[in-house]
C-alpha cells in the first residue's frame with residue numbers, strides 16, 4: 001500500500017498477445033534478470049551460471065521438477081519413490097496421488113528409507129527449508145547416486161528465517177507467493193544447475209500449459225522491480241511484521257499448559273548480520289494433554305480453524321495455524337487463543 005504507484009501495472013488490451021517473447025522462449029529475460037538481482041540482494045541463493053524455469057506458482061514448478069528428475073535414471077523399471085521428512089508439506093503427497101502417474105509412488109517419511117539398501121530404485125526427496133508446517137531449516141535425509149533432491153525454498157527469505165548462507169543446491173524452488181505475498185498471481189521459479197534437468201522442465205511446461213502466463217510474468221516483473229527500488233525495505237517491513245506476530249503468539253501461549261509452540265534455536269543470519277530468532281509463517285501447535293488427542297477439534301471448539309497434523313504425515317495432537325493471513329485474521333486468532341488459554345483450568 002505504501003508503494004501503490006511504483007508497483008502498479010497497466011497493460012493495453014492489444015499488448016502481450018502472443019505465446020512467446022521475441023527470443024522465441026516462454027520466459028521473460030528481463031524478469032529472469034530481476035530474479036537474479038533479488039537473490040543477490042538478499043544473499044539467499046547462488047544463481048550465477050544457473051538456469052531458471054518459471055511456472056504457475058511453485059506448485060507447477062515442483063511437479064515439473066519431479067518429472068524431470070524421474071527421467072534421470074531410466075534403467076530402473078520400478079516407479080520413482082518420493083519421500084519427505086515428517087512433518088511434510090501436504091501437496092507433495094496429494095499432487096502425486098491425484099495425478100496417479102505410473103512414474104511415481106509416494107512413500108512417506110524420508111527417515112524410514114534411511115540406511116535401506118535398495119540400490120536399484122530411484123528416489124526423489126523433497127526437502128522443505130524452512131519447513132511447512134514447522135519452520136525448521138530441514139536438510140536432506142537421504143543420499144547416494146539414485147537419490148535426487150528437490151529443495152523447496154518457498155520460505156527461505158529473511159522475514160521467515162535467519163539466512164545462514166546462500167543456498168547452492170542443484171535444484172531449488174522459490175515462489176512469489178511467500179516473497180511479496182502475491183499468491184494469486186501464480187508465479188514461481190526454479191534455480192537449476194544441470195542443463196538436461198532444465199531442458200526437461202521446460203518441456204514439461206510446454207506439455208503442461210504451453211508456457212507461463214505472460215500477464216503473471218509482467219506482474220511479477222513490476223513487483224520485483226518495486227521491491228528492488230526500495231533496497232531492503234520490504235524485507236525489513238515483512239520481518240518486523242512476522243517477528244511481532246510470533247512474539248505476540250508466543251506471549252499468548254506462554255502461560256498455557258495445554259498448548260505448546262515449536263521451539264527453534266536462533267541462528268546467524270547473513271542478511272541481518274546477527275544471530276536471529278525464527279519468525280515462521282506457521283505455528284505448529286501441540287496439544288499436550290492426553291485427552292486432547294484431536295487437537296483440531298480442541299481448537300475448532302474455540303472457533304479456530306487449523307490444519308490437522310495427519311495432513312502433514314504427523315499425529316493429530318498437532319495442528320498448523322497460519323500466521324500469514326491478514327492483520328484482522330491474526331488479531332482474531334490471538335483473541336480466541338487468549339480466551340482458550342484463560343479458560344484452561346476450567347477444562348481439567
Ligand code: PMP
Nearest residue numbers: 057058059089132154175177188
Ligand atoms: N511449497 C511450500 C512449502 C508451500 O508452503 C507452498 C504454499 N503453501 C507452496 C510450495 C506452493 O506455493 P505456490 O504454488 O503458491 O507457489
